[in-house]
Amino acid sequence: MMLRANYTYVLRLLGIYEIEGRTECKYGLVMEYMPYGSVYTLFHRIDNVPWGLRFQILHQVALGMNYLHHVLQPLIIHRDLKPHNVLLNKFLDVQLTDFGLAKNEASVSSNQSIVGTLSYMPPEAIESMPYKPTKEFDIYSFAIFTWSVLSGQEPYQHVDRKVITMLLLLNQKSRPDMELVNLWTSQKMVPEAIELMQECWDGDPGKRPSFSAIIERTNEMNAAYVDVIDSEIINVLNQLKQRNSSHSQTSSRSDCVRTDPKPSVPDSDTFSINIFREILNRAERGEPSADVSDEDEEDKDSHTESDSPKTSSPDIVDAADFLQSNLSHIVQAKPDLNEVLDILFTRRTISQEELDTIKVGSAHEQIRKTLHLMIRNGPESCMEFIQVMDQLHVELMTFLKDIKHQVKR
Structure with missing residues (x-):
């Protein structure tokens, strides 16, 4: 499914790997490295995420979902759209991920159990058992995602799962706290985003707009910030790099995602993983020519002053x-x-x-x-x-x- 969903705003699958153990084989996915985590971590690392970046995120998520719903055949229903599953690449562009619950439309069947993240699930999925997910499921999730991006908060924070279920079952109009987004109605394009959000979480699935209609409106919101988005991204990247740098100084090498373990005598599994990582690194670098030796570097820079880096x-x-x-x-x-x-x-x-x-x-x-x-x-x-x-x-x-x-x- 991830291979089929090959799109700008969907996380790329580079390959899979297999490790043969003594009793069983282990498998894993190899995907592009996302150095800045997810939208969820962005709001926890940056005190005030700029509005231009917020609206870019909303628009790019809408574009990615529109691709899954209206371009792919058969279409894909994601079923777990939330800030944790929207990653950010090194340019802070969106990458949709986690297709563990995703289904091709043709293969979707009625399900007896509740799957997904409860806070982002539409009321009809909780109320109707069995429930057959539709595109409208993702549109409701996008509405809650929008609320989270506008407010900078998680919906129903610190509320027990059973209480959330009861809220939605007893009152289908129950939604996350509107006061947290109404605080920002003086901000450019926030009123338009709130209006779209409320349409997307309508209690009647048939009244929710499709992503093909949503992207036209998020595009207008995004365009309103075109003059400031570049400088905003540069500022956020600088803040993230500073945080990453300070974190790396206080954490051990074993905690770093990019660091390969270096056991004194590597076992076969570790050795295979290290070889695989090296192959990926070479491919990522475009197979560069051999590095210049230290002696060559000294000769090349011999004309510079000795005390200058x-x-x-x-x-x-x-x-x-x-x-x-x-x-x-x-x-x-x-x-x-x-x-x-x-x-x-x-x-x-x-x-x-x-x-x-x-x-x-x-x-x-x-x-x-x-x-x-x-x-x-x-x-x-x-x-x-x-x-x-x-x-x-x-x-x-x-x-x-x-x-x-x-x-x-």
Whole structure:
């Protein structure tokens, strides 16, 4: 099912693995690494998630669900849409995951038991036994998800599961506390989001809008923040990186997701996993050429002052600052990056995996993803990007550099 759901806002399945044990075989899924966790963890790590990012999340989730409901044949009903199952990639773009309860429409049957997360389940799923899930199940879940994104809270927090069940059974109009979202009605597009949310959790499933209609409205909400979303994402990424950095200093290496265990004598299972990880890492890097040796690095940088770090020369540091300060200008100028990306790929500045990720979505999205990637990959990548842009987009780069000099004056 995950292989079929191959879409920009659905988590990619890279492969599966098998480990043969003495008594049984163990299996696992290998998926893209999501460095910033889920929407749930985002709201626990960032004190005030900016509104542009909130509306981008809502729109991208709607796009992903629209793909599952209206593009795939047979369609997929997710049945467990919630903040924990909406992951965020390194650009803070949405990745829908956890298809453990998902069903093809053709294979859905009446179920005698309640499956899913109770707080995100529609009343009809609790009241009617047996219940056959429909697309309207996911639409109700999207409404509760919207409430969570607007309020920054979990629905029915600290309320016992049995009490939630009774609330929904005794009163189908019972919903999460509206006071927590009405606090923000002065915020741009929040009233429109509340209106959509209430339509999506209507007690009559037939009155809930489809995701094909929902995406038109979330697109308008998202577009209202187009001028600030890039700077918001940069700020949030910086906050997350700082938190991750401080956490990594206080936690042991064994707690790090990316760290391979190093037993003195690895058993066959550990050895196989380490080999598999190395294969994935090489593929992710696009099979880069051999690393430069320490001696070569010393020779290459012999012309620099001995007390200066290799990556701190003024031009390289300026390159990262230059891209970050001009990010919005470049996105709005919308330069053609096809040839730029081809050159960066040839130089191995970006990997095949990164190139595939970038070349999805609108021109604005591709440019934004490229700039975020260059900034995240460090000053050297920024310098490479600027050098190529200087060759292919002379007028734009001259204009941006003139702005920088005027600001300095």
